[in-house]
Amino acid sequence: MDFPIWPDWPPRFGALLPVGLALILTALAGEASRRARLPTVSGYAAAGLLLGPVLLGSFDASELAGYRSALELCLALLLFELGMRLDVRWFSANPWLFATSLAEIALSFLLTFSALQAISGDTMLALAIAAISVGTSPVVVMRVVAEQRASGQVTDRLLALCALNAAASVVLLKLVMGGLHGVHGGGGIALLHPLYLLVGSIVGGMLIAAAYAGLRKIVGAESEQGPAATIALLVVAVAVLHALRLPLALAPLIGGALVRWLDPRPHLWASQFGSVTSTLVIVAFILAGATANLSHLALGAGLALVAIAARALGKLGGTLAFGDRSGLDRSRSFALGMALMPLSVLALLQVEDVRQVFPEFGERIQAVVLAMTAVLGALGAIATRWALLHSRESRIGDR
């Protein structure tokens, strides 16, 4: 009888080995980036886009499915934390801040859409990319803020706008996809499916918030179990959202914001995730890039550059339009707009969602979005960091 006790020759490693190697190299890229006085995430983003396809490109989606949950968990954790930093009361105390957010979302959507529509003539493509362009990468923004230990008005507004951008981008893209369903599958589904996603995400957010509040009642605010239990809670949430085919980004964000709304005490468990999130962030960058086809990069480059310029105009126009009225001077309003530049993991994940349902259409937008994130992942992080330093909100730069 043949017992499988001796190694095969040549040995078979599966996806784990290249994933591990890619992680080490990405971590080293982050370190190189830090030594070059750049944000560490710039290194991650660049390395993820190169190493992901090179090392993992040969594996198909099913082999990487297990690792993808690490990416999704990372996103859920960061969006939950981001949600908790989103103080909805602030918008009623300062409506101009909400106006800033709306203006910046609307302008970046409209400008990106019109520019792409004029050039490519493809309305659906322009709509989908415009929807993705509305987003600002929560992963990049939160890592840069954490790295700089930033605090102040630009930081607080950046995080609030980043949360709303991420939410708006997910919702807009779902609506665009609803439109696609309408083209491919009839009117009922075009309306019902986005509605299901929205209501499902809200209910999901409520459940996450309720579970977190329950945990917080039992576990003391300064205990070690708190962060661990919260991570576990989000693992459960990711599993459930997956099973229900709900967007991963929305429910944790809504859950976090609800926690803050119902209980304004400081919630610092999330900021104690520390090295867990930093490891997950590296995984996220690697896997977000894994499905990318580098030959597409050049294909989408032209449209991507136009979209990047239009999006930048929209973001800066929005923050400058109401900056003064919302209580931020011109130079810091400009900094706020610049800080909103990063586009990265969430955008790639959104593209992947589209691709799973509409493979051919997904390929086309992937080419453009991939090229956008190649620029805005690494350079966006630099822009965010510049904005925080320029506004003197970094708490490590002054030493």
Next chain:
Amino acid sequence: MRLESFAPSRALSIGVELELQLVGTHDYDLAPVAEDLLRALSRTELQGDIKPEMTCSMIELSTGVCDQYETICAQLESLRDALGSAARRLNVGICGGGTHAFQNWGERRIFDGPRFQYLSDLYGYLAKQFTVFGQHVHVGCPSPDIALYLLHGLSRYIPHLIALSASSPFVQGQDTGFESARLNSVLAFPLSGRAPFVDNWRDFERYFEKMASTGVVSSMKDFYWDIRPKPEYGTIEIRVMDTPLTVQRAAAVAAYIQTLARYLMIERPLRLAEDDYLVYTFNRFQACRFGYQGVYVHPETHEHTPIAEAIASSIECIEQHAIELGTDAVLAGLRADALAGRNDARWLRAQHEDGAPLAEVVMAQCTRWAQGGAM
């Protein structure tokens, strides 16, 4: 370098300055938002003034020249409310308290201004460690000699004022065991402590010129004394108090100082002597460390009493003056607080004892500052 001449001011007029903490509402750590707040307030008419301070997480509000306790109270409340509404628009928290409970001084940023940058260069890390928050009270004096008499007379009541205003038990995340740990940061400065024993203005000018000729000081601002004369305002400035957690407490402490000053100016009850200062630093330490329970050594009789009793008997002694000034009710409240051991330091410790993390204590401080109210 000559000392500027003393510009006489209305006797017993009062001005109050409060240094306040600016915190983020996410983690309740200090946040560098002074510039944004000042900008938000630039279009608001204020009864008094709001100014930047040494680091960007501090702001100072000051009343105009007031004569009555009620006016001080009203001005402080209106300044607090103006600041509060600007702070809400920026989603930042404002609170009293002599220290921030858990800030890391290394993360502070010096406010952009020539004097602050000069002080930062001179004192190095002491400047950032000086992220502490005090209440300063100016008392108007009709002549410089009266100012010096008042300065030395009031120095006997320094322990009383420290115990009544103490609100800095926590430093860098730890309970220091002190009621007012803030004053320990002040003591690190070379020219802190008490003023020299000089009882007439001519001698004081001579002292200042000698000091100036050594090149150590160039203006009265370089002295960090507990009480110092402020010739250009015609006042003496009492600087030992922690910023209380409410404007009501700040106004009550100012009323106590005003009433003591009236007693000293009109009755001239003390024969001042250099030896009064033999017990000064001991008394001051006892007040910082133990608050009301500290030992007060009487400078003349050398009798030892708890500071709470010293406060109570001082308030009884000046009752007539309190009635004249209309401060009797508020002083009766302070007396009752002293005897019952109520102060802001105790309130802060009580918040923490429930197991609440310090961030939640700071949040409670912000609520208390915004809403005011009794102990």
